[in-house]
Amino acid sequence: MKRLATPQGAIRAVLLSQVLLAGAIVLLDLRASPGGAAPDLFAPPAQGPSVRPYRPDLRPASPGAPAMRPMPDRLEFAVADGAIRVMGQIAPGDADRFLSWLDETRPAERRVSLDSSGGSVADALAIGRTIRGAGYDTEVGDGGVCMSACPYILAGGTERRVTAGGVVGVHQHDFGENTFLPAFMAIRDLQRSQAGVLDYLSDMGIDLRLMSLALRTPPEDITVLTPRQMQDLHLVTG
Numbered sequence: 001m002k003r004l005a006t007p008q009g010a011i012r013a014v015l016l017s018q019v020l021l022a023g024a025i026v027l028l029d030l031r032a033s034p035g036g037a038a039p040d041l042f043a044p045p046a047q048g049p050s051v052r053p054y055r056p057d058l059r060p061a062s063p064g065a066p067a068m069r070p071m072p073d074r075l076e077f078a079v080a081d082g083a084i085r086v087m088g089q090i091a092p093g094d095a096d097r098f099l100s101w102l103d104e105t106r107p108a109e110r111r112v113s114l115d116s117s118g119g120s121v122a123d124a125l126a127i128g129r130t131i132r133g134a135g136y137d138t139e140v141g142d143g144g145v146c147m148s149a150c151p152y153i154l155a156g157g158t159e160r161r162v163t164a165g166g167v168v169g170v171h172q173h174d175f176g177e178n179t180f181l182p183a184f185m186a187i188r189d190l191q192r193s194q195a196g197v198l199d200y201l202s203d204m205g206i207d208l209r210l211m212s213l214a215l216r217t218p219p220e221d222i223t224v225l226t227p228r229q230m231q232d233l234h235l236v237t238g
Contacts, residue, residue: 040052041053041055041058041068042058042059042060042068042145042167043167044164044165044166044167045167045224045225045226045227046226048224049224050223050224050226051217051221051222051223051224052169052221052222052224053220053221053222054117054147054148054169054171054219054220054221054222055117056071056089056117056118056119056147056148057070057071057073057089057117058070058071058117059071059087059115059117059145060143060145071087071088071089071116071117072087072088072089073088073089073091074088074089074090074091074094074097075087075088075089075090075091075094075097075098075116076088077097077098077101077105079105079107079109081113082109082111083109083111083112083113083139084107084109084111084112084113084136085112085113085115086098086112086113086114086115086116086127086153087114087115087116088115088116089116089117089118089119090116090118090119090120090123090124090127090149090150090153091119091120091123092120092122092123093123094119094120094123094127095122095123095124095126095127095130098127098130099130102130102134110135110136110137111136111137111138111139112131112136112137112138112139112153112157113138113139113140113141113144114138114139114140114144114146114150114153114154115140115141115143115144115145115146116145116146116147116150116153117145117147117148117150118147118148118149118150119148119149120149121149121152121173121193121197122193123149124149124150124152124153125152125196125197125200127153127156128152128153128154128155128156128200128204129156129200130156131153131156131157132156132157132158132204135158136156136157136158137157137158137159137160137161138153138154138155138156138157138159138160138161139157139160139161139162139163139166140154140161140162140163140166140167140168141163141165141166142163142164142165142166143165143166144163144165144166144167145166145167145168145169146162146166146167146168146169147167147168147169147170147171147222148169148170148171148222149173150168151168151169151170151210151235152197152200152201154168154235155200155201155204155206155235156204157237159237159238160235160236160237161236161237161238162227162230162235162236164227167224168224168225168230168235169222169223169224169225170210170213170214170217170222170223170225171214171217171218171219171221171222171223172214172215172217172218172219173193173194173197173214173219194211197211198211205234206233206234206235207232207233207234207235209232209233210233210235213225213229
């Protein structure tokens with residue numbers, strides 16, 4: 001006589017299938033993340049898709065290498081190879097930290113080399129204004145990335161350069177959610193913040209069509225700009 005499955009047995013079978021499915025998803029994710037695949041995530045524009053998944057927590061290990069390593073969770077500042085190096089995610093308060101670092105270090109270098117996956121838009125704008133006020137140049141070098149809010153720092157340079165191995169990308173802004181505000185007030189805050197970005201780009205001499213490209217790209221993706229686009233938008237000079 002065929003034995004009927006008990007409710008407990010059926011529940012165990014469902015749970016087991018869920019665990020196996022979750023394990024398979026994690027395995028696939030690991031294979032497509034640090035150290036493994038996703039070689040086009042940070043590939044230069046000519047070697048990868050124009051719209052890619054956005055991973056602010058990762059950065060290339062070295063130019064041309066498929067392996068990746070963690071991106072610092074806030075900006076790190078240093079002087080190396082004749083440049084002020086700025087690397088990491090842009091955390092709230094980083095603009096003040098950058099000012100303090102400049103005041104303490106007083107670097108003789110006049111070029112800021114960027115390697116950042118973005119973050120706080122307000123801090124990026126403030127850092128960009130500091131860079132423009134100091135008369136620094138900006139660049140994204142081989143193997144460097146400048147994504148999300150980072151292009152606003154790039155825009156602050158008096159002269160701006162992106163090498164063939166550098167990657168610059170934009171997407172929709174995330175100014176942070178305020179669950180305490182009614183929806184209509186949150187929308188007003190968002191529009192005011194967007195207006196601040198437009199004012200900044202105008203002040204820096206950047207074509208406002210950059211915002212159009214950003215607003216068409218959801219925050220979980222990034223649109224990588226081609227050299228021609230960066231020239232047309234005046235994001236790079238010369």
